[in-house]
Amino acid sequence: MLSRTGPKIEQHIPLLxxxxxxxxxxxxxxxxxxxxxxxxxxxxxxxxxxxxxxxxKDTIYQATLIEDLKRIVEKYEFHIMKILLENIEYTEMRKSFSEPFVTNTGYPQGNSFSAVFFIL
Structure with missing residues (x-):
């Protein structure tokens, strides 16, 4: 997915x-x-x-990112990315899950999209 959408997203990243x-x-x-x-x-x-x-700033605002991605990538690509961005309710550590929480900022680090989403 990253290799497919990367070139489209790179066109919208500022030269600076x-x-x-x-x-x-x-x-x-x-x-x-x-x-x-x-x-x-x-x-x-x-x-x-x-x-x-x-x-x-060092923060990803999911709503803004979702709107940007909607303009940049194809509909089916956007659908997959939106699933990765929205409804992150738990963290997992050593096969145990955290208490549920709701977030509208940030993105899980370590995912192949995390750096791309951060700089977009």
Whole structure:
């Protein structure tokens, strides 16, 4: 499912989003910053200004994600993704289930979609 929907979803991920992206790693961003800093330190009259911003929060809002996916993927793909996103009521640990709970934010980590859903 991820290989089928991944290319469609990738088209909607901002270019500034480097995490979990092929050919856009955060390593490249760090390397660029380090190179500019080295140039400024070793050169005369060379200035550069850096603004570091966190453009998103570390939360997945399921309702927003569901609306975004509805626009991006095919109907049958959306149906499967919606099942994975909605009605998460239990956690399982060592073959035991937690007490029931309701959530409208977040997504289970470790799933193949978790990184994709997070950056979308």
């Amino acid at each position: 989003q480097a995490a979990y992206q092929r050919n856009r790693s955060t390593t490249e961003h760090v390397f660029t910053y380090k190179s500019l800093a080295k140039k400024a330190i070793t050169s005369n009259n060379y200035e550069f200004h850096v603004l570091l911003m966190a453009l998103s």
